[in-house]
Amino acid sequence: MLLSLSWLREFVPYEGTAQELGDKLTMLGLELEDIVRPYEAISSIVVGHVVECADHPESDHLHICKVDAGQGELLDIVCGAPNVAKGQKVPVALVGTTMPGGLVIKKAKLRGAPSHGMICSERELGLTEDHSGIMVLPDSAVPGARLVDTLELDREVLDISITPNRADCLSVLGLARETALAFKLPLTIPELPLEENGPALALPDVDIADGDACPLYAGRVIADVKIGPSPMRIRHRLHAVGVRPISNIVDVTNYILFECGQPLHSFDLDKLQGGCIRVDFAAEGERLVTLDGQERILRAADLTIRDKNRAVALAGVMGGAETEIDENSRNVFLESACFKPALIRKTSRRLGLSSESSYRFERGIDQCRTLWAMDRAAAMMAALSGGKVCPGKSHAEPRPFVPARITFRPERANALLGVELSPEFDAEVLEGMGCALEKNGDVWTASQPSWRPDLTREADLIEEVGRVWGLDTIEPALPVVCGDLSRAGEPESDFAFRMRLKRWAAGLGLNEAVNYSFVGHKDLDQLNLPKDNRISIMNPLSAEQDALRTALAPGLLQTLRNNLAQGAAGLRIFEIANIFEAAPRADERATGCVETGMLGLMLYGSRFDGSWPQSSEDADYADLKGIVENLREFLHLPALEYAAYEGEHPFLLPCVAIRADGRTLGVMGRVRPEQADAFYARKDVWLAELNLEEIRRLHDAAAIKFAPLPVFPPVRRDITIMANRSVRIGAVLAHIAGLRLPLLENVVLHDCFEPEDSEERNLTFRLTFRHADRTLKDAEVDKEREKVAQSLVRDLGVRV
Structure with a gap:
């Protein structure tokens, strides 16, 4: 989240530095990543007054200007912009100035005329892409003054990392609340009065098919608008927080989104059909061209905004191209709504279509401020476009917001935090967060603020109290752990067994690999692994992770490739993890999945570490078998039997099956060279996969016998x-x-x-x-x- 310090000060009277604010927010859990100064590159640009402007005698498009830049004398500047004229206030780059693109301004002669500076366009200043002419400043600008001061540009912007649970901080208003709470400052929301002085146009009727999917939908009509660029202040503020200005109507929706966290969307009212808006799910296979020009194929689980005949927007994600605002738009239908986060997240992930709107809807917005944000945006649109807000609004709210009522006990908070906080401090924090408190002795009841969907239980409130107190100030104390002899002799837990195996492997000089349980179907295909027992991921993180692993080999080979790509000459690794296979139909598992613990071993390259003076022989089958035999002795397993693998193994050749006491424990062998080559391997790759479930059974059944140590030499x-x-x-x-x-x-x-x-x-x-x-x-x-x-x-x- 990019936070303009000057924008924040419109809500709270904070007078400290950006670094002090960032440090305080970091200790509150909102980590400061960086402090950006977006207009530092043009800090030396000054305001100039064009005193004279004459045509260049040797050119049909150049002009010779005499400019007062506050230097005590007029500067001769040659300018080729078609809109330069006498009497204008313009930005001037003096001799010696380095422009944002790296150009250094020097004294020059253009067609014989001396030039001591440059009159700049918005693109040359890095403000917008407009280069149709020079930038003309307001008449109130003072010659010689710095441009950044004249335009009141945002000097410092804080880049703050917001955790997923703090959706309320994805706006200036949300961070202003945190600042007010942290520094005990008053919070003031600037009012923007709304006047319904437009014509009485027919408002679209709103129909919501599923109240759980869309608890609230509202809209207003702004008539007789004139599409054009936004004022400099709006454009430059959006530019400072990384948003490209488009037009006065679109810029307002982006401005309100960053200001109060409410995503909005503007439709061209004249392009909507049937005089109605319906919030409903798409038809399977329905198509919609979104604002980015891409045709999207929708599914029945995608929530859409529809007029009478078609889908006109993907709810909470992106609008449709057929109803977008353009230079010919005259009547605007402004949408403000609240959607179920899970639905927006699924659609956005499936289509690979992320936007500032979907980012906020996925995390949850303040339903109680939805109408307020719409009215604020409507008033702002009317002011910037010359339009008028029509009386009334389209509004449907099948699921009004009901705040959670949470029990809070000050004594419980002190016990969990390990510090003694006064009830007065607890009340100050909770009320400062927006909670309405009802005190009944030692048990309080707090009403959840509408902008904090993450507060649902007492532990959440205790965490907030501790966060404001300062978790860094709480002295760490290790808990007292008492051994209980009554549990001595109980069977070893699976976790303890695996940890013991990890210590064994580390003791042999093996490095542990920890890989994702998700792999790609193409990875499994590459190793010729069966397809009938795979489990596909319905909503994968990426195309490379669309299945659960049925073997440890894909992850181990990926680890090998990554290490070889970084210049490693050899590798000795192990992994202890589960594999996942589809359960047979006769298996009544609720998950439909069979998980099996496995131990993977991989050897590649030199037998010894390069820092040791041994010979540079490569590891081979004997090394891998030696590790397996060492494991047998470590776990006191019965003698192992090694036999050629029956049939053809998918990725090992030669392949040896490992058995003990009539049970198959796993396989080991060399990865087929043609398959290992895909992972950058230029030497033999030796790999073993052992079934930990079978090994554990044999280990638990083993009877350890003690014998005296031999006295006489062998x-x-x-x-x-x-x-x-x-x-x-x-x-x-x-x-x-x-x-x-x-x-x-x-x-x-x-x-x-x-x-x-x-x-x-x-x-x-x-x-x-x-x-x-x-x-x-x-x-x-x-x-x-x-x-x-x-x-x-x-x-x-x-x-x-």
Whole structure:
């Protein structure tokens, strides 16, 4: 919200600086983003008086002017504007002035005539796009005075960030209320008397089809208007708050919108058909050309403003082109209404059509000031256009505003805020906000102000009292947390389980990724994920987020792409989150959705961080499997089984299915290169997705057994076998474990060498032997190793 400091001072007598006001509003929850000085670039422009004006002897369009710019002598200035004339007061840029476009004014000769400055047009000053001629100032302007002072331009504009719940602050009036409350100043609303002195034209009848969708609709007719530019003061004030001036009628609706927060719309009365206005929903597929020239295809949920035969505006969003005000308009129908915020928000989001009006209607407006704003705008239009306000108004209000009655207890406020506030302070704040108080001992009743739709319960009022007191002045105090042994031994919550997994992953050096649950259908299609179990978003934030994720891979790969785009050489990340699948018809879930907790792991690039002096080898399948095995040990899960994925996985090749105790826990493997390439990957991407629901079941069922730590040292021996490539490593490990040798404690694959042009590969296994009661001798260990070797040769057909 852009707030002009001079505009604010028309409502409250604030005499402080813009920075002081911004700091105070920030502490009240209305954060100051910036202080803009919109006319600083023309602060050196002065007023000049054209004393003489003669045609240039060497040109048919230039004029030689002698200008009094308050410098003590007349300046010779050559001007090419067709409207320059003797006796005018004009803006003058003196020699040395830098114009808004960057042009530096210098002494020059034009067709032999000296020129010591420039007489400016509005476009050259950055005020409007008008460059048909120079800007002519009022006769009261004083030569030599600064232009910004003469035109009373807004020097300082505060850019204030408004939170969604504070719709009342989207206007000068709303921020004036906050300023008056903060600095204990009186609030005065300048009156603009309305005179109904126009002809008695027939007013359109108003019909509202749904009172919940439109609680109030009203309109007035201003007859015999003359369309033209607004006065300088109006145009420059709108320009200062970022609005382009259009015409006197349209500018008034924008002016009132910023002044009191009530969106208005002007129709050309002569273009409305049937002498009636109906607020109703559109017909499915109906078309409407809006003021921006775009044809909109409407839906049955879109609220429209209609005359007898057609839709003439999208309610609360934008008017229609067929009834817009143009230079030939003579009679204006001014609309002022209140609409249901949710309806306006849905239409605006669906069409991608946001306006200053829809922004305010989406958050809620002051219904009780709707008619006041209309009358104020009608009086202003009549004054600026020479028109006259016709007697009476079109008005329908099926749902009058009923304020909420809220209980407030001063003692409760003190307890929640942790400070002792006096009842007098509480009453001062609440009444200063506009609440009508009824005090009945320790329990008060406050009536909700019509401009504060966010105040509906006692906690809201307590927050307001604390906000004005100063939340920054309240000393922070940590709550006392007492352990309750009666809850010891209860099952671990899902949240605690996930937090424990996050600490485990961070301990392994993995970085956590937190991605949106929303993805795009095209992201899911890119990974060949099934379409039958997807859940589409009815009102997506964007086209890239129109479905719920059915796997963690799309988000993890997007994270990979973002990191690679920023120059990252490697990535080791994890994500713990839910995926969403459409529930089967037989499933009686109320949401129609099945949520499953998943753990995602992704490795890319270098195995080690670049700051460590290890070799620059890339992570591979063994690294990913090692993390999965580490998770198994951390959660005390049963032994995992790894098998080739049955069928073709949508995005992993090769793909390994992970099972334990007859349950499928997930998959891991390499992302297909052609799919990984779309995410800027130039190396192998290793990814695993594990089902946390199944893992939790196995974890809860695990029985932890304790054994004494070994006292005597282990003895290790390596054994290398030459085996055909068809011999699976898992089969070798299972065979050795099946020997049940009493001294054999552990066996792992230590190395694998695959010679070129050979059907065999060399597999080296490391055997660990240990005795519980004594130190082993080499002869014992060698004997046990030989048993293993002979058994492998005999039963698996390998060579040692």
